[in-house]
Amino acid sequence: xxxxxxxxxxxxxxxxxxxxxxxxxxxxxxxxxxxxxxxxxxxxxxxxxxxxxxxxxxxxxxxxxxxxxxxxxxxxxxxxxxxxxxxxxxxxxxxxxxxxxxxxxxxxxxxxxxxxx
Amino acid sequence: xxxxxxxxxxxxxxxxxxxxxxxxxxxxxxxxxxxxxxxxxxxxxxxxxxxxxxxxxxxxxxxxxxxxxxxxxxxxxxxxxxxxxxxxxxxxxxxxxxxxxxxxxxxxxxxxxxxxxxxxxxxxxxxxxxxxxxxxxxxxxxxxxxxxxxxxxxxxxxxxxxxxxxxxxxxxxxxxxxxxxxxxxxxxxxxxxxxxxxx
Numbered sequence: 001x002x003x004x005x006x007x008x009x010x011x012x013x014x015x016x017x018x019x020x021x022x023x024x025x026x027x028x029x030x031x032x033x034x035x036x037x038x039x040x041x042x043x044x045x046x047x048x049x050x051x052x053x054x055x056x057x058x059x060x061x062x063x064x065x066x067x068x069x070x071x072x073x074x075x076x077x078x079x080x081x082x083x084x085x086x087x088x089x090x091x092x093x094x095x096x097x098x099x100x101x102x103x104x105x106x107x108x109x110x111x112x113x114x115x116x117x
Numbered sequence: 118x119x120x121x122x123x124x125x126x127x128x129x130x131x132x133x134x135x136x137x138x139x140x141x142x143x144x145x146x147x148x149x150x151x152x153x154x155x156x157x158x159x160x161x162x163x164x165x166x167x168x169x170x171x172x173x174x175x176x177x178x179x180x181x182x183x184x185x186x187x188x189x190x191x192x193x194x195x196x197x198x199x200x201x202x203x204x205x206x207x208x209x210x211x212x213x214x215x216x217x218x219x220x221x222x223x224x225x226x227x228x229x230x231x232x233x234x235x236x237x238x239x240x241x242x243x244x245x246x247x248x249x250x251x252x253x254x255x256x257x258x259x260x261x262x263x264x265x266x267x268x269x270x271x272x273x274x275x276x277x278x279x280x281x282x283x284x285x286x287x288x289x290x291x292x293x294x295x296x297x298x299x300x301x302x303x304x305x306x307x308x309x310x311x312x313x314x315x316x
Contacts, residue, residue, distance in 0.1 A: 001250075001304050003297060009250045010269040018162045022176055026154045026183045033184060034147045 042116040047109065054102060061098065065089045131156055135199035142190055154183055157200070161207050167266045168211040170255050178214055182207040197280075204271075204281045212263055246308065253303050261296030268293055 068089040069082065090096065134152060141149035161182055165175035186203055193202045254265055267278040279289035 001301055001308065006250065006297065006300065007269075007273070009247050010254065010265070011273070013167065013251065013269065015159065016163050016166050016172060016175065018158045018176060018179070022158055022162070022180070023151065023154050026158075026180050027148075027151050029180060029184055030150050030154075030187050031147060033187060 040116055042113050050105070050109075054105060057098065057102065061093070061095060064093060068092075131200070132198055136195070139190055139193065139199065142187070150183075150187055153186070153199075157183075157203060160200075161203070164204070164207055164266075164270050165211055167270060168215055168263075170251075178211055179207070181214075182210050185210060201277070201280055205283060208263070208267060208281045209283070212259065216259060249307050250300075250304060253300055253307060256303070257296055257299055261292055261299060264289055264292035265296045265300070 065086055069085040134156065138149045138152040142153075158179065161179040162175050165178040165182070166172065169175055169178065182203075186206055189206065193199060254262060256262075257265065263282060264278070264284075267281050268275065271278040271281065275289060275293075276286055279286045282289060284292070
């Protein structure tokens with residue numbers, strides 16, 4: 001089939017006539033929308049200190065792990081030894097609880113953002 | 118020539134009316150939105166129909182497009198025509214709606230209400246072929262299908278169609294060309310099937 005023939009068929013597609021109640025149905029929805037209060041936007045200004053705290057805590061954990069290992073973490077470090085150090089540090093600082101709290105905070109922030117949209 | 122002049126004058130009248138209605142809506146007069154719906158209901162429903170091939174769903178999608186337009190009316194910056202902004206918003210919504218719930222195959226007996234009576238006089242074979250061609254467009258991969266639909270909906274105005282999809286003209290032309298190529302290959306088999314020959 002040639003382009004001209006395709007053009008001819010697809011250009012003369014029949015027009016649908018919207019049903020008679022379409023305009024009133026749209027306007028009903030618009031009026032409902034106009035009386036609904038707008039969604040509350042996420043309070044980023046208030047969340048920023050919390051987020052800064054979250055990032056700071058993560059940085060502190062990483063720094064503590066590095067200090068415990070006694071040398072900067074490099075890609076050449078043998079993996080099992082590195083894991084052992086991380087585990088020891090994590091146990092000493094109750095990092096499991098800290099991690100759980102951070103994850104919970106993160107999940108709550110995500111949920112709030114989703115609800116605010 | 119005279120026809121295009123009338124069309125341009127009509128577009129100008131629409132543009133003025135759109136601008137005035139938008140200003141009134143933004144000032145708090147919700148009822149002014151009805152003018153916008155009256156003027157653009159047919160293009161928006163038809164564009165949705167070309168995307169999904171289902172009358173009921175087309176009206177639902179067009180209603181949602183109007184609602185989104187109402188919500189985002191203050192986002193129209195007036196540097197482009199209101200219709201361009203509205204079509205871009207609608208096309209974007211229809212694309213995401215169809216990606217969320219793909220269109221179903223259109224039953225052959227579910228023909229839309231016709232406005233153009235000359236189409237009724239067309240031969241049965243031509244009608245079948247046309248229906249197969251349109252069905253094949255709906256079966257194209259989304260990015261090519263969208264390009265083809267917008268191209269013909271915007272009366273082969275490439276820049277307008279590209280704007281509605283938010284694509285650079287070059288990218289749009291490439292998709293159009295590839296879409297036509299896939300369509301032609303598809304139709305080579307579909308139109309040669311014994312079923313159509315029997316019809």
